[in-house]
Amino acid sequence: MADVEGFNPFSVAGCRAVIVGGTAGIGLAVANHMVAAGASIVVTGRRGGEPLATPTGMSSVAMDVADGESVKSGFAAIDEIIDGIDCLILNAGIDAETGLIDDDHDLAAFERVIDINTTGLARAMHHGIQRVPDGGSVIVTSSPAGSIAAPGMAAYSASKAALDMLVKSWAVDLGPRQIRVNAVLPGIVDSEMDSESAPDTELIRRMTVNGAHRRAEEMGPVFQFLASRASVTLTGSLVGAHDGISVGYSQAVMGYLAADLDD
Template sequence: MFSLKGMTAAITGGTSGIGEAVAARFTAAGARVVIIGRRDGSEVARRTGAIAAVRADCSAEAEVSRALHDARDALGENLDVLVNNAGVENTGPMIADATVEELNRVFAINTFAVFHGLKQGARVMKDGGSIINTASIAALLGIPGYSQYSASKAAVVSLTRSAAVELAPRGIRVNSVCPGSVFTPMLPQDHPEVPVAARMSPLGRVGTTDDMVGVYHFLASAESRYMTGQALVVDGGIVAGVSLGTLEAVATMAAGVVS
């Protein structure tokens, strides 16, 4: 069960964070993997067991097309799985202080990279394959200071649904994963988001990449063969409702105000 033996996969944003962890999980499950990223991924490929690393700026369609064809050539056959995981963080400015330049930058990497992956990836995929897009719980929540990031990830969820319908005649499933806060190079231990996210989570902690990889593994495998167009939330329960930690913090604050 859940074996990926003999399957081929390409992972964008595969040189660090969730992408690197997914590459390691896929190879451990028997897949042959190519990682794609802006940085030199040769050491990550060695560490994860990927057969090759391809450099590309996934915000540019021509580079995505070239990278996916290179991945197919390295694998020797079309892809069974494509993970569109390239992304960038953006937090801080409220809408009133945000710039169009930053909005364009965030969308170019978080949204257009997925669009390019869906368009170009389908051309090098086998019928019956699986495409997995990395979105975020920010796509589902309104969070002050996250407007540009949230909008870019909400667009990923929408693209996932559209692509799922369009690619269904070929049997290609398209789903997205919506992680909560996860420790990666984009979210180090000392990031100000960490204590807030831990308190907001009913499970009381920030996620790790190990918490994420099982969902990607499931979506890549035949066990998810009747699932498409979905956004799977993996967030320690933040979207489920108000955590006890949040209530305790509010109660403490309220008591301080009253006293």
């Protein structure tokens, strides 16, 4: 798109976007934000067949990324709603305490996390990218857990670390087509996934450098930036939207450790 007077590089007006895993949490918050900004949105999810309180400009399709046939039929259904995908957002994922080092953690649970968070998004990418024109954008929701280990989180961290490398590899493979592939790494946000691990919320909040605890809606502008032409120079990037969790020890954590040593 040429630079002309009045052109807003952050605009997503008219953008055709699909959010895989967009019926709840961060995905739905991003969908609502993008629709308000003028985009046409299709959200998918295992609950996609249920009626959603969606605004004009948003549709939903049932899709289970753990099921290859469901992904294939889901994108076929999307073809009936929109003609092409300018921005493909891969957001589906689950969390589970699965470390595999004791009898309480079984292999099936470990495999399910990997199958949804990594392989499942690769399935969605395989079908979705065929519908993205040259110059489009792919955005993947990853996590700082991909580079920070925590007790009992081996499966989740491994799934996100693998996803981060897929983002970089896809960026290389799709570079000749001018398709940008980037990841957003949210920190602790109010979402259904995080509510399942509520006891950890205060600890994670202390890990941020500014003590922040974000709402899912605050992720919307980050995704809009990566969907827009304003991010034309970014590809293969892991965008940390986590208030500095991965940059070092926060003052709150250092204070907690110092107090513990004093005891």
